[in-house]
Amino acid sequence: MTETAPRPTLEAVAARAGVSRATVSRVVNGGDGVREPLVERVRRAVEELGYVPNQAARSLVTKRHDAVAVVIAEPETRVFADPFFALQLRGISKELTLHDSQLVLLLTEGRADHARVGRYLAGGHVDGALVFSLHLDDPLPELVQRARMPTVFGGRPGWSDGTRNAVYVDSDNRGGAREAVRHLMGLGRRRVAHITGPLDQTSAVDRLDGFRDVMVDVDPRLIAEGDFTPGGGERAMRVLLERCPDLDAVFAANDLTASGALRVLRAQGRRVPDDVAVIGFDDMLPVAEQTDPSLTTVRQDIEEMGRLMARLLLRAVDRRGAGPDEDEAPGVGDRLSSVVLPTTLVRRDSA
Amino acid sequence: MTETAPRPTLEAVAARAGVSRATVSRVVNGGDGVREPLVERVRRAVEELGYVPNQAARSLVTKRHDAVAVVIAEPETRVFADPFFALQLRGISKELTLHDSQLVLLLTEGRADHARVGRYLAGGHVDGALVFSLHLDDPLPELVQRARMPTVFGGRPGWSDGTRNAVYVDSDNRGGAREAVRHLMGLGRRRVAHITGPLDQTSAVDRLDGFRDVMVDVDPRLIAEGDFTPGGGERAMRVLLERCPDLDAVFAANDLTASGALRVLRAQGRRVPDDVAVIGFDDMLPVAEQTDPSLTTVRQDIEEMGRLMARLLLRAVDRRGAGPDEDEAPGVGDRLSSVVLPTTLVRRDSA
DNA sequence: GTGAAAGCGCTAACAG
DNA sequence: CTGTTAGCGCTTTCAC
Numbered sequence: 001m002t003e004t005a006p007r008p009t010l011e012a013v014a015a016r017a018g019v020s021r022a023t024v025s026r027v028v029n030g031g032d033g034v035r036e037p038l039v040e041r042v043r044r045a046v047e048e049l050g051y052v053p054n055q056a057a058r059s060l061v062t063k064r065h066d067a068v069a070v071v072i073a074e075p076e077t078r079v080f081a082d083p084f085f086a087l088q089l090r091g092i093s094k095e096l097t098l099h100d101s102q103l104v105l106l107l108t109e110g111r112a113d114h115a116r117v118g119r120y121l122a123g124g125h126v127d128g129a130l131v132f133s134l135h136l137d138d139p140l141p142e143l144v145q146r147a148r149m150p151t152v153f154g155g156r157p158g159w160s161d162g163t164r165n166a167v168y169v170d171s172d173n174r175g176g177a178r179e180a181v182r183h184l185m186g187l188g189r190r191r192v193a194h195i196t197g198p199l200d201q202t203s204a205v206d207r208l209d210g211f212r213d214v215m216v217d218v219d220p221r222l223i224a225e226g227d228f229t230p231g232g233g234e235r236a237m238r239v240l241l242e243r244c245p246d247l248d249a250v251f252a253a254n255d256l257t258a259s260g261a262l263r264v265l266r267a268q269g270r271r272v273p274d275d276v277a278v279i280g281f282d283d284m285l286p287v288a289e290q291t292d293p294s295l296t297t298v299r300q301d302i303e304e305m306g307r308l309m310a311r312l313l314l315r316a317v318d319r320r321g322a323g324p325d326e327d328e329a330p331g332v333g334d335r336l337s338s339v340v341l342p343t344t345l346v347r348r349d350s351a
Numbered sequence: 352m353t354e355t356a357p358r359p360t361l362e363a364v365a366a367r368a369g370v371s372r373a374t375v376s377r378v379v380n381g382g383d384g385v386r387e388p389l390v391e392r393v394r395r396a397v398e399e400l401g402y403v404p405n406q407a408a409r410s411l412v413t414k415r416h417d418a419v420a421v422v423i424a425e426p427e428t429r430v431f432a433d434p435f436f437a438l439q440l441r442g443i444s445k446e447l448t449l450h451d452s453q454l455v456l457l458l459t460e461g462r463a464d465h466a467r468v469g470r471y472l473a474g475g476h477v478d479g480a481l482v483f484s485l486h487l488d489d490p491l492p493e494l495v496q497r498a499r500m501p502t503v504f505g506g507r508p509g510w511s512d513g514t515r516n517a518v519y520v521d522s523d524n525r526g527g528a529r530e531a532v533r534h535l536m537g538l539g540r541r542r543v544a545h546i547t548g549p550l551d552q553t554s555a556v557d558r559l560d561g562f563r564d565v566m567v568d569v570d571p572r573l574i575a576e577g578d579f580t581p582g583g584g585e586r587a588m589r590v591l592l593e594r595c596p597d598l599d600a601v602f603a604a605n606d607l608t609a610s611g612a613l614r615v616l617r618a619q620g621r622r623v624p625d626d627v628a629v630i631g632f633d634d635m636l637p638v639a640e641q642t643d644p645s646l647t648t649v650r651q652d653i654e655e656m657g658r659l660m661a662r663l664l665l666r667a668v669d670r671r672g673a674g675p676d677e678d679e680a681p682g683v684g685d686r687l688s689s690v691v692l693p694t695t696l697v698r699r700d701s702a
Numbered sequence: 703g704t705g706a707a708a709g710c711g712c713t714a715a716c717a718g
Numbered sequence: 719c720t721g722t723t724a725g726c727g728c729t730t731t732c733a734c
Contacts, residue, residue, distance in 0.1 A: 007475070009727055020705045025729060052473035056416075057727035059407040060710045065475075067455075086437070093458045102471055104418075105456040107444045109714060120453055122403035124358065125418075230641070290581070360711055371721045376713060384719065408711035549721045 008049040017045035028053060059107050059124070067102035068125040068313055071117060073133050073140045083284055084302060085132070088154060091306025092130060099314050101127070114143055120145035127317045133157050136200045141166065150316035152309045156202045156338075167316070168338045169309045171300035173203050173281075176343030177210025180251050180279045180298050183345055185214065187277055189249035193222040195236040195261060197253035204228070207253050207281060220246065226257045233260025241268060248276055249351065255280035255287040255297055262291050262350070277351035293349035298342050308339055359400040363520050368396035379404060410475075416559050418453035419664055420477040424484050424491045434635055435653060436483070438620035441506060442657025446505060450665050452478070465494055472498035478668045486507050487551045492517065503660045507553045507689075518667070519689045520660045522651035524554050524632075527694030528561025531602050531608060531630045534696055536565065538628055540600035543569075546577040546587040546612060548604035555579070558604050558632060573598065577608045584611025592619060599627055600702065606631035606638040606648055613642050613701070628702035644700035651694050659690055 010028075014021045017036060026034050027042040028051075034042075045051070059065050060265060070092060071142050089103075096103050104126055106117050119146060128150035133140045136158030145166075153168035171260065184192050193209045197204025212218060221243040224236035233252060237260065240247060250265075252258035258280030262272060270276045272293055282289060283299035316336055361379075365372045370389060377385050378393040379402075385393075396402070410416050421443060423436065440454075447454050455477055457468050472480060472495060479501035484491045487509030495502050496517075504519035535543050545562045548555025563569065572594045575587035584603060588611065591598060601616075603609035607632030613623060621627045623644055631639060634650035667687055 007473075010729095011727075014719080022707095022730080023703090029729085033703065038704085052470060052475075054411075054727050055409040055476055056407045057710090058729075060405070060411055060727080061712085061729045062718060065407075069404040089458075094460070097460070097464060097467065098457075100467065102476075103456055103458065105454055107440075107448075107454065108446070109445070113448060115449065116451065119403060122358075123406040124403075125406055125453075203711090229636075241708090286581075361713095362711075372712080373714085373722080374720060377720090380713085386719065389720085408726090409713075411711080411728090412713045414726085611708050 007054070008051045009054070010051075013042065013045045013049055014050050016049060017041045024221065033261040063124075065127050066100060066123060067104050067126045068096060068310070068317075069104045069106050069121060069127055069129045069149060071106045071108065071121075071131045071133075071140065071144065073108050073135070073138050083286065084282065087302040088306035088309075091303035091308075092310045093306075094303075095307040095310035095314075096196040099310075101310075101314065106320045108140065111139075114139060118143050118147060121149060128152075130154060130313055131157075132278075134201050135201070140201070150313055150320060152313045152316070154305065154309055156206070158200070158202055166338075167312060167336060169305050169312065170203070170338070170340050171305065172340050172343050173206035174210035174213070176281060176298040176300065176345075177207040177251065178213050179343070179345050180281065181211050181214040183296075184251060184277055184279060184351060187249070187273075189277055191222065191244060191247040192218075192249040192251060193224070193240045193244065193247045194218075195224050195240070195250060195252045195257050196232055197226060197228045197257070199225060204253055211251055219244070226253060226260075228254050228256055230256050230260035230263070233257035234264050235260075237261040237264035241265075241270075250276060250278045252278065252280050255282045255284045255291075255295060258295055258297070258350075259287055259291050262295075264291075266292075273349065273351050279351045283346050288346070290349065296348045296351040297345045297346050298343045305341060308341070312336065312339070358405070359402045360405070361469040362392065362400075364396045364400055364402045367400060368392045397483055414475075415453060415563065416476060416478050418455050418477045419447060419661070419668075420455045420457050420472060420480045422457045422459065422472075422484075422491065422495065423460050424486070424489050425589075427695045434637065435633065438653040439483075439657035439660075442654035442659075443661045444657075445654075446658040446661035446665075450661075452661075452665065459491065462490075465490060469494050469498060472500060475618075478631075479503075479664045481505060481664055482508075485552050487553070501664055503664045503667070505656065507557070507658055509551070509553055510585070517689075518663060518687060520656050520663065520692070521554070521689070522656065522692050523694050524557035525561035525564070527632060527649040527651065528558040529564050530696050531632070532562050532692070535600040535602060535628055535630060535702060538600070538624075538702065540628055542573065542595060542598040543600040543602060544573040544575070544591045544595065544598045545569075546575050546584055546591070546601060546603045546608050548577060548579045548608070550576060555604055562602055568696070577604060577611075579605050579607055581607050581611035581614070584608035585615050586611075588612040588615035591623075592616075601627060601629045603629065603631050606633045606635045606642075606646060607702075609646055610638055610642050613644075615642075624700065624702050630702045634697050639697070639699065642701070647699045647702040648696045648697050649694045652692060656692060658688060659692070663687065663690070 010021045010024050024042050027039050031039050093103050108117050129144050131144050132154040141157045153166050156168050156170045157166055196208050199297045224239045226232035226236040250261055252261050272278055280295045281298035283297045286294040288297050361372045361375050365375045375393050378390050382390050444454050458656050459468055481503050482495050483505040492508045504517050507519050509522045513674035547559050575590045577587040603612050623629055631646045631648035634648045639646040639648050
């Protein structure tokens, strides 16, 4: 704990260096167009006084904040402990750091917080927002859009209306799911079950769709709803085993779910992969590598998703600042639209 | 992605409502001392224009930001994925929300980021800082203190000098460790081993000290260094088993470490708790309850730690604003000093 | 090149 | 009660 102290202002530095505020400002912001000796004097004064620009004052005139908000809707309370977010945040954080932008984390625990978040975004603290809206009926996307600032979503948002042309970064959930199921088919499995994620999330729906793409006219009893947690995976696995004792493969909507399923399979004496092959989704190392047997899974580069989100957002922010400047070389990846990253199948022992 | 738009200002609202800016300001900030009909008019104008106060402008004059920074030193790259932080952050977030304060997360990946963080803190974006400084030689604490703002540390900081009278919130690591080891002794175990955490972190050192408090003159071969990860736990367990095949209990510095140790014990055919009793630290539910056998552990209320940190910080911030006001009832817990939370032993099956 | 001056949008005395 | 008036600390024309 340290006591407060009046910070030196531009004015003070100017006085000390014997120049005008304008000159100090120039030096502080790069120092072009100021003669060397003066630059030197100012630099020294800044140093001696320990001057640091007041960002509030600066933002007031520049309208830039060099900060972006990351909004995470967390009605389920478990979101934060999820390594998935941790990884995305790492990616985001790295990219923002690269561009000298700050990450402001906005956690919303429910409706009550929405107002606060709305106020914050509208309050002009940040240049843009990265939004993770998990649930189909989440009011957050609309809210953010109303704040009228550059926004990029993490994962395809549930089209709640105003977000139709939202920019988002997502994995190819559907394609990845297809690949997983095809792999199981290639192993000769025919009774392939699927434990879904919570079906109010697009990622879960997309994976289910991918499963169905391959398993046309699948026996509906081979599909059980999970919730992306190990516990949910256990429950669903028990249900499936009950309903379809003859199943010979399981595609779990994520690795956590798969780990739960594995536990139940083992407990019930089914050998994996001999009796039942299992595939997960995510390739969350601490999970996928530690299961017994190790988990074959669909890998998505989560950290890269985060990085990409940040990159897209910053581009949008810059563009906005620059106005409709058309002299940027329209190279590959220069268009500002959603990105869907490919997935890859990682073979380990479970399938 | 949404286009930018010029936000309405106080001025605009005032014009529309036919009052002065001051009146609008009053209404927006609570509306005391403004007659009802005017309040109504202003409210309507605010509504119609979708006015939201510009925080930069506000902060410029009030010197308040209603935001606090959470600084996490992350040289180890794994920190964020650690549920420990997730939980603390949840606690912090909840408490801040309660006080309408924003959480600004500052992740530092290494020296390179320190400058940026320093600038940010000094830049006057936030009212105070919550700092997690894990390593003994971390320059972060000093840096933050130099920013001269109210600060509360998460965990006892490694006394790097300027932080001697830092305010921090910590668990009673040493006491908890003592209780764990005493419990093992009570079970009749005499060859109790300890897998430490990384010894450049105070929490790890404190737990080791607690272990030593009880195991006076312990055989040094019964102590192996881990790193708070399952992998580290495995490695250390193998070493211990090699060095002291006769050990009959293990106190692991945290649950993750314990889970690794359990795996090795099982793999080497030792029954837990019959042959070797195991105790962890943290009581991280997803870990402690899922191990086989379930883990006896020292529980610390991590989320509460977070909440407490936030509460202490906000109190300091208010105090600063209020100046040395001495009319607050000096009730219990009103003093602004460090807090060490008690731990409790949670008995499950492993010891 | 450098300085003077005019705000950015808001709050906080101070009058009335 | 309400309006007027100063700034908060900084950037940015615009002259010199």
